[in-house]
Amino acid sequence: MKQFAVVVGAGSFRSNDGAAIRFPHRWTAEGVTVEADFTGAHLLHLAAAGCVLNDIYREAGVLGIRIDGVRVTAEGGFDTQTWTSSGITYQVELRSPASGDELAMLLDRVDDVAEIPRAIRAGATVRRG
Template identity: 70%
Template sequence: MADGFGVVVGAGTLRSESGDSIRFPHRWTPEGVSVEADFTGAHLLHLAAAGCVLNDLYREAEGMGIGLDGVRVSATGGFDTGSWASTGISYAVTLDSAAPRADLDRLIEHVDAVAEIPKAIRAGARVTRSADR
C-alpha cells in the first residue's frame, strides 16, 4: 500500500499465511483472523475500519444465508502531516464464496451501510482526554 498506512485483515481461505501477520481469535472462523499492519496510530485507525467491515461481512452474511469461505479487507488512507487530519480511508473487499455474485454484491453494499466503525468515522467524533489517573 503505497502511502505507508495500509492494512490487511483476512479470515478463512483468505487469511494471510505470511510470517509477518498477527493472528487473533475470531467469533465466526475457527482459525481466527490474520492482521497485517504496522503499529502506528494511522495504521490502527485503518485497522479499526477494516476489522469492523470483516466482522460485519460474516455477521450479515449469516443473517442473509450466504456462506463465506474467506474474507479479506484492505484499507488505506492518507494524512495531512501538518495537522495529522485524515484525508480519508478507502477499503476493498475480497470474498471467497460459492454464492452468486449478485448476492455478494448485495452483502457488500449492505455492510458498507451498517458497519459501525466506518459509520462513526464518516460522522466524525469528538475525542477528549479525561483526567489522568
C-alpha cells in the same frame, strides 16, 4: 501525503506471512490475520477494516450466505505535519459459492451497517477524560 495500509484476512484469505498477527475470531475457527504497522494511522484504518470483516460474517449469517474467505484492505493518507487524514478507502475480496448479485447485496448491506465506518463518516468527538 504518506499512505498507511492494513490488511485483515479470514478463512481462505488468512495471511501466510510470518509477520502477520493472528487473533481468535468469533465467526471463523482459524481466526483472523492482521498485517499492519503499529501507528495511530494504521490502527484507525485497522478499526475500519476489522469492522467490515466482522460485519461481512455477521450479515452473511443473517442472509444465509456461506463465506469461505474474506480479505479487507483499508488505506488512506495522512499529512504527517498536521496528521490530517485524506479519508479511508477499503476494498473487499470474498470467496463464497454465493452469486455475484448476492455478494454485491451483502457488501452494500455491510457498507450501510458497519459501525466503525459509520462513526468515522459521521465524525466523533474525542477528548481526554
